[in-house]
Amino acid sequence: MSHLMASIKRAAPELDVVMHGEPRATHAEIAACWDPPRGALANMPNLRLIHSIAAGVDNILSDPELPALPLCRVVDPQHARGMSEFVTWGVLHFFRQLDVVMRNQRQAHWFRPAQEHPSQCTVGIMGLGEIGGRVALDLHRLGFAVRGWARQPRALPGVEMFDNAGLHAFLAGTDILVCLLPLTDETRGILCAETFERLPRGAKLIHVGRGEHLVVPDLVDALSSRRMGGAIVDVFPAEPLPSDDPLWHTPNLIVTPHMASVASSDTIGLQVAQNVQRLLNGEPLHNVVDITRGY
Structure with a gap:
């Protein structure tokens, strides 16, 4: 300090x-x-x-x-810029199938993923405050289909909005889910099995909200069963993440040390x-x- x-x-x-x-x-x-x-x-x-x-x-x-x-x-404002950079990297990592390429490299397997237009990928952002709004607009400018879910949705050009009552519809159409929510009694544990089940099979998660949003065993199960296709987790209920935490060794998961933005x-x-x-x-x-x- x-x-x-x-x-x-x-x-x-x-x-x-x-x-x-x-x-x-x-x-x-x-x-x-x-x-x-x-x-x-x-x-x-x-x-x-x-x-x-x-x-x-x-x-x-x-x-x-x-x-x-x-x-x-x-x-x-620079905090929002840093967060947008990190989330954009994560979205591109999954959209350009770099997760698949990195797995293939470990097996010396040559495979060239198809290149699609970003409008074919829908990014859903939970939390549309100053940071979430910046992330949403930056991804929209890159051509992604962007939707947002918030307690009090904002009007953002090109971003489809959902309120509390529309959570299930929001999740059902989201290919990459980004958590940027504040931590409240209502949002604690929101990244859980029920949420993952409502996403399309193979959906990805980028979690940069608060550690307590995530129910860790539910994410481990969703990734291990391939219900979800991958995740990047930057925040955790306990930090530093203990060396024996199962997240370190969960398939298709990238652990980052609370570095998205400060x-x-x-x-x-x-x-x-x-x-x-x-x-x-x-x-x-x-x-x-x-x-x-x-x-």
Whole structure:
């Protein structure tokens, strides 16, 4: 966290920034955090603002003693760009059948996959916030048929939208499923056997949401039985992924070490500092979280 402290100080040298655990931290008015110890925020009597240092806030909201205070998150356009790059790579990996080519290489088997137009491949994106919307539009520009599913669907040019009631229809027409959902009570465990069964046989998964979205044994079963044709998983319920986890050795699965995209320290520091200044000036805060929705 020292790099984050330095970034906040660069953005606002006048602020007094201390680490959690230091005696003065108890008297802080603003907490910048990601996964604070349970009860830690409740033990800060002067607290006026809680600021996540990431786009997600589920680790903060899971604290049963969370004070009833404004909660903000970081929104980094470069984070969305990085995520779009990663997802685009994953979509192309499956669309151009590089997964098949890599398996064939291990067997010294020469096979040239047919090259199809991307409009023949439907990518379904779960979660259409700032990041999901960017991913959807970038894939649409590449020619893929793109559909999106969200609690509150957005109007995005060229993207077919589905709401909660349309989940089954959304899944039934999706060749490559991308999870970019926030973690809420409704989305926890959504990547499960029922979801996989509703996808077309041989569908692929790119999971870059939150680790707790995934029911690991269900994905292992779906890939081992070839009900699903492949998966790329970047986030896990426990990180680092334990060396004995079955995902390491599941067929047709690529494990990546939570690398899809991260917000830069300078962006985090700047957005925290700006919201601190807005708080002190009595101005509306940026990127305030709706506690009832969880994002």
